[in-house]
Amino acid sequence: MNKFLFLLLFILNSQAYANGVSFEAAIGYPEVSLQNPNSGEAVYSGIAVSGKLYAPIYVAGSFSSNFTFSGRYLDLNNNSNSNAQRETGNHIGLGGGLRFKIHKIVLGANYHLIKARHFWVGSTTNDYKEYDYGLFSYYAGLEWLFSKNFGLSMSYESAAANIEIENNPVPYSENTIWLHFRFDTGMPFWGFLGSLFK
Amino acid sequence: MSRNIIVITFIGILIGTSSCSKKEGEFLTIPLDAGDVVAPVYATNYYVVIASGDTNHYGVSLYNESGQFVNLLKHFRDPSELGAPRGLIQFGNDNLLIALDNTDRIENFNLNTFSNAPFFSGGTLAGNIYDIETDSNNNILVIESNAIERFDSTAAQTTPIYISTTVGSCTLNGPRQMVVNNNNELLVTSYTNGRILHYDISTNTSSCITTTNVAANPYGILVHSNGSVYYNTWSDDQIWRANADGSGGVVVFATNLTILNNPGAMVELPDGTILVASTGTDTIEQFDENGNYIGTFIRDTQSLNVSDIAILSRQELVE
Numbered sequence: 233m234n235k236f237l238f239l240l241l242f243i244l245n246s247q248a249y250a251n252g253v254s255f256e257a258a259i260g261y262p263e264v265s266l267q268n269p270n271s272g273e274a275v276y277s278g279i280a281v282s283g284k285l286y287a288p289i290y291v292a293g294s295f296s297s298n299f300t301f302s303g304r305y306l307d308l309n310n311n312s313n314s315n316a317q318r319e320t321g322n323h324i325g326l327g328g329g330l331r332f333k334i335h336k337i338v339l340g341a342n343y344h345l346i347k348a349r350h351f352w353v354g355s356t357t358n359d360y361k362e363y364d365y366g367l368f369s370y371y372a373g374l375e376w377l378f379s380k381n382f383g384l385s386m387s388y389e390s391a392a393a394n395i396e397i398e399n400n401p402v403p404y405s406e407n408t409i410w411l412h413f414r415f416d417t418g419m420p421f422w423g424f425l426g427s428l429f430k
Numbered sequence: 431m432s433r434n435i436i437v438i439t440f441i442g443i444l445i446g447t448s449s450c451s452k453k454e455g456e457f458l459t460i461p462l463d464a465g466d467v468v469a470p471v472y473a474t475n476y477y478v479v480i481a482s483g484d485t486n487h488y489g490v491s492l493y494n495e496s497g498q499f500v501n502l503l504k505h506f507r508d509p510s511e512l513g514a515p516r517g518l519i520q521f522g523n524d525n526l527l528i529a530l531d532n533t534d535r536i537e538n539f540n541l542n543t544f545s546n547a548p549f550f551s552g553g554t555l556a557g558n559i560y561d562i563e564t565d566s567n568n569n570i571l572v573i574e575s576n577a578i579e580r581f582d583s584t585a586a587q588t589t590p591i592y593i594s595t596t597v598g599s600c601t602l603n604g605p606r607q608m609v610v611n612n613n614n615e616l617l618v619t620s621y622t623n624g625r626i627l628h629y630d631i632s633t634n635t636s637s638c639i640t641t642t643n644v645a646a647n648p649y650g651i652l653v654h655s656n657g658s659v660y661y662n663t664w665s666d667d668q669i670w671r672a673n674a675d676g677s678g679g680v681v682v683f684a685t686n687l688t689i690l691n692n693p694g695a696m697v698e699l700p701d702g703t704i705l706v707a708s709t710g711t712d713t714i715e716q717f718d719e720n721g722n723y724i725g726t727f728i729r730d731t732q733s734l735n736v737s738d739i740a741i742l743s744r745q746e747l748v749e
Contacts, residue, residue: 275455311452
């Protein structure tokens with residue numbers, strides 16, 4: 233069903249676009265999995281938000297490539313939460329990556345340094361833990377331009393990390409569907425920097 | 431524009447269909463690192479426990495080492511548990527033995543559960559029950575009339591009438607309080623005939639070591655950490671400091687009925703000061719080791735006619 237919808241959207245749209253420095257805000261629906269040291273799996277869902285700056289590298293026709301500088305925040309709730317026991321997690325980080333676009337197809341990869349906090353509250357456990365990790369992700373999506381300067385895109389991002397929490401290896405995996413709102417200034421990178429100091 | 435609306439609509443459908451189902455799992459559980467496991471920490475806490483009361487008011491109460499009331503441990507008003515508590519002694523970290531007159535028995539009180547169970551009754555334990563003590567071998571000694579009984583830590587009366595009325599030159603006549611010194615020797619105040627009696631209790635047969643004449647009805651007695659024996663005299667309301675065998679007593683607190691009136695049981699607090707039951711004023715008074723008066727330690731509804739005082743030293747978990 234989702235594949236059909238993606239193809240339909242791709243056929244419907246075709247438009248010219250600007251390729252300068254861009255700003256993007258995104259909201260997403262993540263599903264995160266942390267593997268317990270006892271081999272069980274903790275699964276979370278929640279909301280993800282992201283902000284990005286695109287710096288163009290090379291543009292030729294319908295092809296563009298960009299450096300990206302981004303921050304991301306995940307607000308997670310364990311899918312097993314109940315009135316008796318709850319676990320929530322906050323993951324926040326900064327990073328960067330590369331983004332390529334060919335026509336409407338978007339491909340990219342990111343690396344973020346993440347700081348995470350988890351809270352347990354309930355009749356079974358009351359606890360708090362902090363941990364850091366590096367997260368590598370890659371994504372693919374489709375972008376539609378509503379004007380020369382505004383684009384709306386959807387992407388599917390997959391990420392993984394090997395986290396260590398108090399000397400315990402905890403594999404991390406994440407799949408997020410993102411909805412991006414991108415605003416293109418139309419200015420080249422150095423021109424944009426110059427405009428900041430005028 | 432309409433094409434954009436279609437795009438947005440399709441995006442909304444995509445998001446909706448993607449988020450319908452949630453996969454269930456378990457909670458993240460990180461096992462404790464060996465370095466995170468913290469051993470429980472215990473601290474030694476001291477308490478003052480008193481046996482007191484008269485008819486319709488008998489009970490055992492607990493205070494902290496500053497004299498503040500903590501709890502009523504046990505009252506003996508219930509028709510099934512009548513008795514006059516006369517002697518108290520700590521028994522292990524968590525228990526208190528209570529010697530009761532009238533019903534002539536020993537109760538074992540649990541300081542954690544606040545429940546009591548019979549320790550001993552019957553046998554030759556009969557008559558006027560007074561003080562209770564333990565020796566260095568965890569035997570329990572109890573004054574009954576003009577004799578002293580002995581039980582082992584399992585409540586077996588291994589030696590009925592362990593110290594009889596007359597042993598060598600020691601004659602018990604109205605014994606009231608007793609104390610075991612660091613040499614595992616027993617000192618007893620013999621109230622009626624005015625004696626400090628000194629026994630060897632290291633074997634199954636007691637023997638008299640010394641006997642010291644004391645006028646004015648000796649009552650309370652303690653062995654102080656400074657090596658001296660302190661005793662008080664009921665009739666002239668004085669406190670004495672003596673040698674290790676009770677001889678050579680010197681008055682350290684002279685008669686002052688506004689402070690001390692009919693003194694009874696005596697104990698040493700962990701700080702070296704001395705508590706004395708003043709049964710005529712229904713208080714417990716505090717003195718330093720030189721006999722200088724410090725002040726009233728306990729004056730409340732529970733300090734009525736105090737028959738015994740004991741110091742509890744307990745290992746308790748630090749929260």
